[in-house]
Amino acid sequence: MAHRFDRHRRLLWTRALAGLLWLTCASSGEAGESAEGPLTGRVVYQGPAIPDRIADVTRDADHCGKTSITKTVSIQQQTGGLANAVVSIELPSSSAMPTTAGTAVPLVISNSRCSFAPRISIGHVGQPLEVRNDDPILHNTHITADRRTFINVALVPGGRPVRKPVTQPGWYSVVCDAHKFMTAHLFIAPHPYVGITDQAGMFQLPRLEPGTYTMTVWHETLGTIHRSVTIPTQGATPLVVEYPKERLSHAD
């Protein structure tokens, strides 16, 4: 009985210490990378405010409204954390490509309220992509990689979702040919080392082997930046990636 009590007390202490450590990291705004744990960090933008994208609705205004407003740059006020940035690691071509877990779980893109949800998605090679229509109007989901069609399907109201495995890595552009203001982006990685920032700008990638890598951060409006990241054999290092305050020349 006493042995069980001791074990319970040790468990409580361990959880309390882990919680304290997490709070310390979160409150300081620093992310950590460790050879033992996942690679975490925050993407930050503290430049001038960027206006929402506004487009006229030329069809189905009864349901979609007269104008479409898309917030492409979402910043957390306190930290400058940038949401919906895609963070990925470029592995050397010589390295063996690790397998991805959870590739059987479908990646769902829904046509909802005349917008794609989510608008920015990440997935892995081999993962099934499902497109569906939750609106009471016709949508036409057209997904391309460069000039090559991945899928172009009509989705009638109440119709069946369409599913197809994604076999090629890279960027995919998602549009609705019925409603041109509807756009989304999908990144398919050949490995597990890809993440997307949450509303606080935080991301998390699986554990990497110690070494130096190139990290790529992409944002729909702010563009693409690259950073060199060193994974130490042990210990933690703060990782914050900040977008330049000036717009990048290749950004939208």
Place this chain on the structure above:
Amino acid sequence: MRRPSQFIILFVTLWLAAGEGTPASTAMATEPSLLLEQGRQLYQRACLWCHGTGGQGDGPAGWNIARFSSPRPRDFTGESFKFRSTPSGDLPSDEDLFRTLTRGIPGVMPSFRALSEDARWSLVEYIKSLNPDFARTTRTPMKLSPQPIGPSEHSLANGRRIFRSFGCPACHGSQGQGDGPESVQGHLYDSRQLPIRATDLTARSSLKNGARARDLYRSIMTGLDGTPMPSYADQFVDREADAWDLVWYLLSLSGEPEQ
């Protein structure tokens, strides 16, 4: 006044008719390498004018077909193919390429029916060699339901209902004349971002993927990749009769009998 593309089609057809009798092109090619070489020689004589020496759709005559609007000659090296029996996003089957070569594309590409079957198959092999994805991927035709004998009493009314409820008038217009608001207002683009008009369904000659009932059925199911025309296959699962009713309705728009 005749369109420049008509002169090109006439020129290519005459050129082929003159050249196909040469021993090199009529020889039966059984070895894959010989078949490929025969296809390459034919391609250089017949196709590169529009599709370019490397098959990238950048041949000199292509500019006369459509300089600033769709369709431009197909880029065989990496672009999608419109006319297929395979699902949206997949490359066409060998039979699809053979069918397009044999029939041509009304108003755009001549029929190569004048070539022997062997010669046409050698061209199929050469076209496939221009894109390594043909060798890397499987290309399985969709299972399309067999064509019924003909429309039933209620087919046209049901087809018209589906035409409207599936949003076809937005591009093809309420009477199918290709004058829907999306088309007229210039909202439609192909994969090269060139403006494209919706097909006039009341003119059989404008149906580029064929004007027979099963051709229309195939176009509805597969969609035309590289254009805004989507695949409706998943929306017609277990509703094959509805899909055929839509086909009968579309055919009725031209007022011509099915061929």
